[in-house]
Amino acid sequence: MTCGPSCAVSLGDDRHDRYSHRACGRCSATAQRNATIPAMSTPCVRIADLAQYEGQSVQLQGWLYNRRSSKKMQFLQIRDGSGLVQGIVSKADAGDELFERAGAPGQEASLRVTGTVHADARAPGGFELRVTEVTEVGAATDYPLGKQAHGPDFLLSNRHLWLRSKRPTATLRIRDTIIRAIRDVLHRDGFINVDAPMFTPAACEGTSTLFDLDYFEDTKAYLTQSGQLYMEAAAMALGKVYCFGPAFRAEKSKTRKHLTEFWMLEPEMAYASLEDVMDLCESLLGEIAARVLNDNQRELVDLERDPAVLEKIVPPFPRMTYDEAAKILKDKTDFTYGDDFGAPDEEAITAGLDKPLLIHRWPHEVKAFYMKRDPNDPRWALGVDVIAPEGYGEIIGGGERATDLAFLEEQIEKHELPKEAFEWYLDLRRYGTVPHAGFGLGLERTVAWMCGLAHVREAIPFPRMMHRIYP
RNA sequence: UCCCCGGUAGCUCAAUUGGUAGAGCGUCCGGCUGUUAACCGGCAGGUUGUUGGUUCGAGUCCAACCCGGGGAGCCA
Structure with missing residues (x-):
């Protein structure tokens, strides 16, 4: 099994390499x-x-x-x-x-x-x-998984058994470390865990495709794609909050970076700015890498993940604006100024970097309706994306939220969103609004990055993908 | 939705210009007193994804469909 992020198909599992069992x-x-x-x-x-x-x-x-x-x-x-x-x-x-x-x-x-x-x-x-x-x-007879290298289809169809093998157990231990590190860091910094609902009445962002379902007789409900809007309400109650749970995207994506059900961490802070969010991204990712290095040396060996790569994930991380990033792309890709960066663009921008890159101040057209505009230049939305090294792509998206009621009403209309569904959200601006900011971190992409996995489907116990919902 | 690749034994794969479908691993049986994915010998195991077409003859060529993988877009 020799998978780097660039390896296309290689999911053989060498079951018979063994754990060292030094005292732990x-x-x-x-x-x-x-x-x-x-x-x-x-x-x-x-x-x-x-x-x-x-x-x-x-x-x-x-x-x-x-x-x-x-x-x-x-x-x-x-x-x-x-x-x-x-x-x-x-x-x-x-x-x-x-x-x-x-x-x-x-x-x-x-x-x-x-x-x-x-x-x-x-x-x-x-x-x-x-x-x-x-x-x-x-008893067990004719156990399906053997010493033979297996293909991805077979392994995923037998995920309930594959879980017993070396790579999955190592990956799940590291996932556990990352989850605990996240909760520890946030609680140490005064965040309160507030869970967001999975059923929602409408799209949070209006862009991604939602899974819908019948909610009793006459009502449609949707599986949430983000808890963020609810966290904005919670931040007005508790100051610093986060939710950490599954998110659902019905995008017909078939890439190594996509799942239809994935776990997302979404911290939200009242009285906070874009700068505060970028600082939190840095410290959180730095602590995650440090905790994995400290707690999971054996698992990194099992996964053949070079610890030296993780030892470099130490703040501060490089930061640049969208405008600066776009200049790097000049003549390198077929990027059009003003568009969002595609995967080839991201790789060109982060080429040679061994730390995550923070890209901030984006054209407001490519960002969500609730993003605050840069008071110094309204062309820019105060958003930040964090791009992981080694081609793992965007692991964090976040920014500062708009606080102006009239501006938000205008944006909801412009994006053709059902205003009734957002009245509660607008109430947050009617009753004591404050500057606030937050982000969403994709857990599986982070796990895949830390573990050096070829695909996010290995970073979650039972992956849900466009063509796979069993076992 | 679009582009590319693939589907042959339980698994991983081979099969020359179209000419009798093979190997390794696993199972089972036998051998071996220190193995490290143990090793050695043997048995069994197949409607080549489906349907139709071309041909004396199709795993191989053509068409449609099904399933899977990778990527694009979109995103975390």
Whole structure:
């Protein structure tokens, strides 16, 4: 599996590379808690904690990842979600009966395995389990995923099983780290989590295509494409807020950057400007990279992601205006001044950069109706896009919101939006409006970037795409 | 919606100018006392995406359709 962002089709999964199971602080706290079978004398432990039990008899609860065997030796690779370890069954030591029983379970059968922990240089990871007892919990025959490299269609159709493999588990651990980092940073900075509704009465921005559905007898509802407008209301109540949940786009996009259901973080701040938003983008992305580097070294190895790339994601990030970015494109692409940047334009602008790039002050025509205009030059909307390096594209879009009631009414009319649906939004300008700003961060694009994935579909447990809604 | 690529064994792929459809992996059986995607030997496994056409003969050529992948647009 050698996927960079430029690799077209390459989703083979080398299941049989293994975790190192050096002691890991993250796992040790939960080690004993997860025992579901009270062991008489042998403690039930997680593989990640095995090093602490050298010389002792322990029980593992896991699944058979792979087996190698000869007439008198078996090597059972066992995974339990915390790591991977090799179990040794020697016919001479174990006896014929146990040896035969240990040889029966198929790949991905669930097992309880008892044995003694030994340090051994020949074992992957340095420790192995000399097996004294094996109990099959749930049988598995003809497990569909094998050592063979698989194609994307097959893997995605078997996503519920693919999840057990090395790359998906590493990716999901990093996704978890990123989610926790985001919540930690925002709470530290005084943000309150306020969740936005998934059902909405109308388009938030009027541009993207919405999924619609019947909301009881006579009403149409839509799945939200953004919680931002609701966050503006919440910011007027709590000052600094964020929502973090799924967003839905019915765009018929089939690219490695698109999902129909994706997770979006949307912070919103009262009494804040475009500059404040850009500062928050920087500090948040910097902290995310630092947390992944700190918490997920093993996963980065599993994903063959070079940590040096992430070590460079340290603020400050370069910033430029749309106007400056457009000048870079002169004679490089077929870009037309005044248009939004396309994917080739983004790549040309960010070529050679190893940090995200903040592009601000956009032609108001290409931005949403609620964007505030630059008081110094009304041609520009006070928006900012953050473009990730390595071709991962736009991971953040945001800016300062318009506060003037008459201006917004005019924009709603110009964009042919149903004004009734926005009365509540206009109320926010009628009753104590303040300068405010925020942004939306695409979680899967961020995860894909941190992990070096070829496609955002690997950055979410069960991807929803134009042609795929199973499993 | 548009452009490009693909669909052959459970999986990953081969099959010369149109001429009897193959290999590896996996399963199963056998061999092997330290394997590292173990290795070695063997069995089984197919209406070549669908429909129609050209031809003595189609996996191969033509048409339509279905499904998937990549990209564009749009976006996070």
